[in-house]
Each structure stands twice: as C-alpha cells, then as structure tokens.
Amino acid sequence: EEIKVLFDPKNEYSLIVPRYPVLKETIELINDSVNYDAYKEDEMLGWVYQYFQEREKDRIFEEVRTKKKKISGSDIIPVTSLYTEKYMVRFLVENSLGAMWMEMHPQSNLYKKWEYFVKDPNNTTREPKPIKEIKFLDPACGSGHFLLYAFDLFYDMYLEEGRVPENDIPEYILKYNLHGIDIDLRSIQLSALGLWMKAKTKNPDIRIGQINLVSADAVMVDGDRLNEFLDEFREDEVAKELVKTIWRGLHNVRELGSLLKVEEQIDEAVERMKSQTKLGKEWEKEPFTWESGK
Known part of the structure; x- marks a missing residue:
C-alpha cells in the first residue's frame, strides 16, 4: 500500500x-x-x-x-x-x-x-x-x-x-x-x-x-485513439488546439524524459490563439501563466 x-x-x-x-x-x-x-x-x-x-x-x-x-x-x-x-x-x-x-x-x-x-x-x-x-x-x-x-x-x-x-x-x-x-x-x-x-x-x-x-515513460496515443480523444474537445477549438500542441511537444517523451521542454510551444500556441479568437480580449485581462494554467 x-x-x-x-x-x-x-x-x-x-x-x-x-x-x-x-x-x-x-x-x-x-x-x-x-x-x-x-x-x-x-x-x-x-x-x-x-x-x-x-x-x-x-x-x-x-x-x-x-x-x-x-x-x-x-x-x-x-x-x-x-x-x-x-x-x-x-x-x-x-x-x-x-x-x-x-x-x-x-x-x-x-x-x-x-x-x-x-x-x-x-x-x-x-x-x-x-x-x-x-x-x-x-x-x-x-x-x-x-x-x-x-x-x-x-x-x-x-x-x-x-x-x-x-x-x-x-x-x-x-x-x-x-x-x-x-x-x-x-x-x-x-x-x-x-x-x-x-x-x-x-x-x-x-x-x-x-x-x-x-x-517519464508515457506511451503517446496515435491514430484512431488520438482522434477519439481530440473529438472530446469538438465544442472547444481553443482547448483542442492546445491539446494538439501538447501532444506534438510530448512526442519524444520516452527518449528525452525530463529534458523535454514543451512550455515554449504551448506559450506560442496560446499567443497565436489569443490573436485569432474572440477569447483574446478576455485572456488579455488575465494573462496566461503556468501557475494559472495548471
């Protein structure tokens, strides 16, 4: 136990x-x-x-x-x-x-x-x-x-x-x-x-x-399993795009372990979506941080 x-x-x-x-x-x-x-x-x-x-x-x-x-x-x-x-x-x-x-x-x-x-x-x-x-x-x-x-x-x-x-x-x-x-x-x-x-x-x-x-030996889902998982976010394109970014960033997690850094990719995706979506103005009121995004 x-x-x-x-x-x-x-x-x-x-x-x-x-x-x-x-x-x-x-x-x-x-x-x-x-x-x-x-x-x-x-x-x-x-x-x-x-x-x-x-x-x-x-x-x-x-x-x-x-x-x-x-x-x-x-x-x-x-x-x-x-x-x-x-x-x-x-x-x-x-x-x-x-x-x-x-x-x-x-x-x-x-x-x-x-x-x-x-x-x-x-x-x-x-x-x-x-x-x-x-x-x-x-x-x-x-x-x-x-x-x-x-x-x-x-x-x-x-x-x-x-x-x-x-x-x-x-x-x-x-x-x-x-x-x-x-x-x-x-x-x-x-x-x-x-x-x-x-x-x-x-x-x-x-x-x-x-x-x-x-x-850090996670096995990344792919193919149909990945599509099924992404389909859970079909009503929220922002969340779906973030999940895709995280998935791409974690692709080599089994080899790199704790050396893997995905923060920059996620930050870039957040900034890109802020400029492309109506949520941008709301996000500007409360800037994204890793503490608030946990």
Whole structure:
C-alpha cells in the first residue's frame, strides 16, 4: 500500500505468487552468494540493477560497433544505465545541498560530517528558509543513489533546525524535499523501495503516504485513439488546439524524459490563439501563466 509503484495489489503481476519452497530457495541462493555487509549499503539495489542491464547494454554496443546500428529510443534505458560511485554522489550532494545549507547557516557544524565538502573561500551567504521549502530534484534518478544520500543530509538538517519531531522527519523528507524523475519505470520502482527502506530504518512505525517519484515513460496515443480523444474537445477549438500542441511537444517523451521542454510551444500556441479568437480580449485581462494554467 505504501509503495504501490512497486507492489500494487491491483497489478496483474501481483496475482502471481511463487510457492514457498521456490521463494525460500531463491532467498537462500541470493544470501549464499552475497556478503551480509552488502545489505547494509544504501546503494545495494543500484549495484544489482547495474548488472541486470549489463547483458542488454553489451548487445547494443556490439551491434553499434559491428553493424553500425544507430541507438534507438528503445535502447536508451539499458545504454544509459550507469552506476555512480559513492564518492562522486557524496561530493555532488555535499557541494550542492550541503553548500546551500552552509550558506544559510554559516555557524552550522554539519559540514564536519561531509568528507568531500569544499568550503567556500568567499564565505557566500543566503537568506535562511525552512527546510520544508527546500526541493532536491534528480532528473535522471536511476535507482536513487543521489536521493538516498540527500535523505541523510536532510535528516541531519531537520535535527539541527529542531522544528519537526524526530519521528516525523522521514515523512517530511519524502513528502516535501526529495523528487526524482527517470524514463525507466524499473529504476523508479527501485528508488521508491530504497527510500521506503531508508525511512523505515529511521522510524519503523512511520506511515509513508507520498514519495515524489515520476516515470517519464508515457506511451503517446496515435491514430484512431488520438482522434477519439481530440473529438472530446469538438465544442472547444481553443482547448483542442492546445491539446494538439501538447501532444506534438510530448512526442519524444520516452527518449528525452525530463529534458523535454514543451512550455515554449504551448506559450506560442496560446499567443497565436489569443490573436485569432474572440477569447483574446478576455485572456488579455488575465494573462496566461503556468501557475494559472495548471
């Protein structure tokens, strides 16, 4: 119930439950070949998934080398599945999120826990704000390695701020601070599981209601299905044209994911329709913004 993106009771795969002897044998097989200490590492899921994709990645690169094949959209997920080493994750998070914290709270001692933090020689400062308002986004989150380490920093920040009860901190981090996007649904599932386990480690009794992870693997409708959908807007040409613009703009969403930018196309369509329709004068009274257009 708490991580439906991975274990959704309504999903048909949830109906297929392995028999107990098979499940027991599988668990023993995994445990016999994996050092127990490995399970204590946050990036354990990332390690596994890296090798899960390895055979497919090798096949694609071999075809590129021997057959001069171009990498297609369906090949992007295995080809771009790269594991980021722990030291690199820590360096980047400590010198982005951590640096922001130190700019807001120059007297904080949290930096002493950050092995790769580089002090700002200029002692730059910024206006403090509640931790609840700080957003950490990984636009290609994979199995969540960056998010998991950012969780640790946020946890210490909340403790130092002292406004949120310690038992509630994991829920706050997942609900307000951490955000992730990936074109691979399996990566999102692993990120969700990793963050869920991280939160439960801090507070086993916590009830997790929201994890801000999005899989940008939408399948765009086409042909008759698209025409049927557009027909729902037959009484509103303005809305119909906007839907068409959005559809065209999202055409490569499976390949580009969070890199896709459709705002400019929609803005241009809005301006074009304002000049061509009677609604133009009404729209001028209340200019279109992304906040009002949600």
